[in-house]
Amino acid sequence: MGPDTAVRKPSIWEILTSEKYFKWTLLIPLFALLLVFMLYPLFYCLYYSFCQWGMQGKAIFVGLHNYRELLNDTAFMEALARTFEVLAICIVAELLIGLGLALLWNREFRGQNVVRGLALLPLLVAPLVLSLLWNFMLEYDFGAVNQILTAIGLGKVYWWSPNLALYTICFITIWQWFPFSVFVLIAGLRSLPRDVFEAARVDGASNWYTFRRLTLPMLSPLIMIIVVLRAMWLIRLFDPLYGTTRGGVRTELLDWRVYRTAFVYFDIGYGSSMAIFSLFLTIAVCAVMYRELMKALGVIR
Amino acid sequence: MKRMIALLSCTLFILCLAAVGTKAQEARFGLQDIPKIKNKRTLNTVVETGKVWDKIMPYIAEFTKKTGVKVNVERVASPVVYSKENVELMAGTGYYDVVYVETSWTTEWSPYLYKLYDLASKWDPAGIEGFRKDAENHSPSILICGQAYGDQMVLPFYTYHMGMFIRQDVFDDPTERANFKAKYGYDLKPATTDKELYDQGEFFTRKKGEPLKGKPLDHDLYGLAMMAGAYQINDEISCRIWGKGSDYVTVVRDSTGKLKEFVITKANKQALKETLREYKNELKWASPGCLTANFDFVVAQQGEGRAIIQPHQFSNCFAWTADILSKHVADGRLGIYPTVGSQPYTGAWSVGVAKASKNPEAAYWLVRYLASFECQKAVMKEGGQLSTRMDVLRDPMWHTSENRYPFGILCDYLLDIWPKQAKYVPNYWYFNTKAGGKVYEMQMHVFHTPMSGEATIDQAVAEAEARTLELTSKFDTIPIREEK
Numbered sequence: 156m157g158p159d160t161a162v163r164k165p166s167i168w169e170i171l172t173s174e175k176y177f178k179w180t181l182l183i184p185l186f187a188l189l190l191v192f193m194l195y196p197l198f199y200c201l202y203y204s205f206c207q208w209g210m211q212g213k214a215i216f217v218g219l220h221n222y223r224e225l226l227n228d229t230a231f232m233e234a235l236a237r238t239f240e241v242l243a244i245c246i247v248a249e250l251l252i253g254l255g256l257a258l259l260w261n262r263e264f265r266g267q268n269v270v271r272g273l274a275l276l277p278l279l280v281a282p283l284v285l286s287l288l289w290n291f292m293l294e295y296d297f298g299a300v301n302q303i304l305t306a307i308g309l310g311k312v313y314w315w316s317p318n319l320a321l322y323t324i325c326f327i328t329i330w331q332w333f334p335f336s337v338f339v340l341i342a343g344l345r346s347l348p349r350d351v352f353e354a355a356r357v358d359g360a361s362n363w364y365t366f367r368r369l370t371l372p373m374l375s376p377l378i379m380i381i382v383v384l385r386a387m388w389l390i391r392l393f394d395p396l397y398g399t400t401r402g403g404v405r406t407e408l409l410d411w412r413v414y415r416t417a418f419v420y421f422d423i424g425y426g427s428s429m430a431i432f433s434l435f436l437t438i439a440v441c442a443v444m445y446r447e448l449m450k451a452l453g454v455i456r
Numbered sequence: 457m458k459r460m461i462a463l464l465s466c467t468l469f470i471l472c473l474a475a476v477g478t479k480a481q482e483a484r485f486g487l488q489d490i491p492k493i494k495n496k497r498t499l500n501t502v503v504e505t506g507k508v509w510d511k512i513m514p515y516i517a518e519f520t521k522k523t524g525v526k527v528n529v530e531r532v533a534s535p536v537v538y539s540k541e542n543v544e545l546m547a548g549t550g551y552y553d554v555v556y557v558e559t560s561w562t563t564e565w566s567p568y569l570y571k572l573y574d575l576a577s578k579w580d581p582a583g584i585e586g587f588r589k590d591a592e593n594h595s596p597s598i599l600i601c602g603q604a605y606g607d608q609m610v611l612p613f614y615t616y617h618m619g620m621f622i623r624q625d626v627f628d629d630p631t632e633r634a635n636f637k638a639k640y641g642y643d644l645k646p647a648t649t650d651k652e653l654y655d656q657g658e659f660f661t662r663k664k665g666e667p668l669k670g671k672p673l674d675h676d677l678y679g680l681a682m683m684a685g686a687y688q689i690n691d692e693i694s695c696r697i698w699g700k701g702s703d704y705v706t707v708v709r710d711s712t713g714k715l716k717e718f719v720i721t722k723a724n725k726q727a728l729k730e731t732l733r734e735y736k737n738e739l740k741w742a743s744p745g746c747l748t749a750n751f752d753f754v755v756a757q758q759g760e761g762r763a764i765i766q767p768h769q770f771s772n773c774f775a776w777t778a779d780i781l782s783k784h785v786a787d788g789r790l791g792i793y794p795t796v797g798s799q800p801y802t803g804a805w806s807v808g809v810a811k812a813s814k815n816p817e818a819a820y821w822l823v824r825y826l827a828s829f830e831c832q833k834a835v836m837k838e839g840g841q842l843s844t845r846m847d848v849l850r851d852p853m854w855h856t857s858e859n860r861y862p863f864g865i866l867c868d869y870l871l872d873i874w875p876k877q878a879k880y881v882p883n884y885w886y887f888n889t890k891a892g893g894k895v896y897e898m899q900m901h902v903f904h905t906p907m908s909g910e911a912t913i914d915q916a917v918a919e920a921e922a923r924t925l926e927l928t929s930k931f932d933t934i935p936i937r938e939e940k
Contacts, residue, residue, distance in 0.1 A: 209930045209931055210542070210546045211930075290748075295743055295744050296675075296756075296760070297762075313744045315745065317747070317910070320748075399748065400685070400748055401685065401686045401687050401900075403747070403748060403901070404747055405910050415897075415901065418539050419539075419897040420897065420927060421542065421931075
């Protein structure tokens with residue numbers, strides 16, 4: 156065969172733009188971003204979690220020392236327990252409020268757009284700004300809430316007392332995030348098939364029976380989505396602490412502990428081990444919930 | 457003839473005074489003294505948000521106009537300054553040319569900062585002597601805070617040197633004075649001991665309806681207002697522990713004055729325990745809200761007429777408190793005095809030059825300019841913060857009948873306390889260790905825990921010691937040990 160008839164090797168550009176590979180080519184920027192901004196920092200963090208390093212000199216490899224220390228760190232374990240307490244309180248409250256309001260607002264009523272629009276407001280405010288506002292409003296002596304309570308003859312409440320502060324943090328979080336549940340559930344309610352409910356009504360089913368046997372099961376996939384997403388976000392709860400107690404009065408949560416260790420003490424090694432622990436915890440919690448979600452959707456049994 | 461001689465003498469005297477004045481004016485460093493800067497590379501700096509920097513921006517524009525060097529100013533909330541700069545300095549990126557430094561970080565960052573004398577000898581036509589002369593206009597104690605191992609690393613920008621704010625009108629009230637004396641057996645005056653502060657806290661804590669200055673109160677009143685939240689409590693504890701003649705850690709020097717070691721002595725531990733105990737004891741005369749309070753809430757408590765004494769408050773909050781008070785209590789007036797033990801928490805937000813800077817020449821001149829009379833006057837007059845320059849504080853404008861209250865008495869307080877405290881500052885541990893920034897942040901949380909009931913005082917002291925030993929061993933080259 157002469158040289159002019161030889162099979163030419165395709166260039167990289169030709170490969171990338173070929174019909175076979177073009178779908179993968181489109182993903183390259185995304186993979187590049189993931190690599191730079193997610194995978195690289197993640198592996199870097201994982202590496203440092205096995206080291207002792209305070210940002211000076213070289214990192215010293217210490218194996219599992221940080222993780223062993225973590226398991227014996229009572230303050231860390233307390234922060235973990237508090238995080239789960241906040242998680243349970245917030246998810247239950249947000250779901251109950253969300254479901255209640257979704258059922259209420261699913262009906263046609265005058266001013267429905269205004270009400271729904273206003274309900275969105277807490278979600279639109281930056282979490283840190285919202286927590287700073289609540290911090291001022293709940294202040295013992297001159298906070299608006301206590302002023303109102305005093306004006307109507309009730310006594311002042313010390314919202315940031317060591318016994319109440321954690322629940323006040325929960326309240327701020329619920330206040331900000333309940334609209335999320337409301338709107339997801341309203342969307343769910345709107346998409347439910349009407350004929351099933353009409354059939355139930357014809358059969359004489361009560362409202363409560365219909366809600367329990369029809370509405371709730373059909374909404375369960377959405378409820379699970381809310382639970383999974385909120386669990387992920389709540390394990391990383393940080394802003395309300397920054398704007399209010401700064402981890403004081405018994406409100407230190409998991410992410411605040413990680414922040415303090417890594418970026419206040421600059422104990423990067425130990426802080427990384429906390430962050431990795433927190434990551435795996437989130438994955439574990441969400442994996443269990445995701446499985447339940449899939450079951451609810453009937454994808455798996 | 458005699459009259460003529462007298463007239464001539466007077467004229468001569470006035471001319472001499474004017475000449476001296478002009479000379480003094482000339483001696484002050486200003487924009488006009490900055491020589492031509494060869495390196496025109498843009499400077500980067502990170503500073504706080506807030507009014508004072510709003511007002512300084514036009515002066516930075518003037519600097520650019522004069523030197524041809526552009527300055528990028530990144531502005532972030534104060535608690536973020538440390539972490540942002542720390543990463544850049546440690547990594548040696550040279551991203552920030554002019555570094556904004558809380559003075560307790562000076563020693564920690566000294567390996568990454570230029571010694572200002574070195575820069576003066578290299579770039580300043582007036583040399584080290586010219587620099588030294590101008591720097592001497594600053595508070596002697598604040599200048600020391602900006603030194604590392606005796607070298608001036610940063611120049612102050614504004615100070616928060618603490619003081620004790622009292623309701624002067626209440627302290628001066630004859631009925632209150634008489635009642636106090638009858639109850640405690642000694643005169644009512646700004647507290648100089650913990651016992652007096654406790655007594656005053658108790659005396660002034662009153663319920664709604666009880667009288668103050670002969671009139672019934674329409675709200676509860678607290679004797680004290682304190683910052684016991686997990687953010688600024690350690691500054692208050694520093695006032696107390698220094699006031700006892702102690703510290704968190706004792707600085708040990710060799711015969712030449714060189715740092716030898718740090719020791720957490722038994723006396724240090726005892727003083728910390730006592731301090732925390734006294735502080736917790738006095739909290740009962742403060743609003744429950746103090747457990748989460750920072751400076752703003754404490755200012756509001758006194759400003760709204762709900763607290764009589766801020767035992768340790770940043771002096772740059774004095775005019776602010778006075779302003780709020782004037783709106784809420786018609787005849788309310790404040791006084792400022794040294795904290796118990798007369799060694800208030802001290803320091804300043806300051807500026808220095810990063811070693812990794814690509815334009816140290818211009819950075820040096822910007823630092824000099826920000827600390828100059830012109831900028832410092834703007835810091836105080838326009839920005840509402842407190843200059844550390846004594847020539848600014850001595851300016852007659854603060855002592856006119858219009859400004860005497862609150863600025864004049866505030867200036868007098870600082871001019872009085874600075875030289876007195878200067879002899880102690882070189883041995884404060886914060887300003888001698890490279891772990892100061894880290895330990896400071898740790899203390900915020902740990903000292904708060906016994907106040908909120910999360911830990912006992914003994915547990916908190918043990919935790920503080922353990923963490924201090926750990927952080928100092930990790931971040932400092934000077935050895936630290938605990939006296940058993």
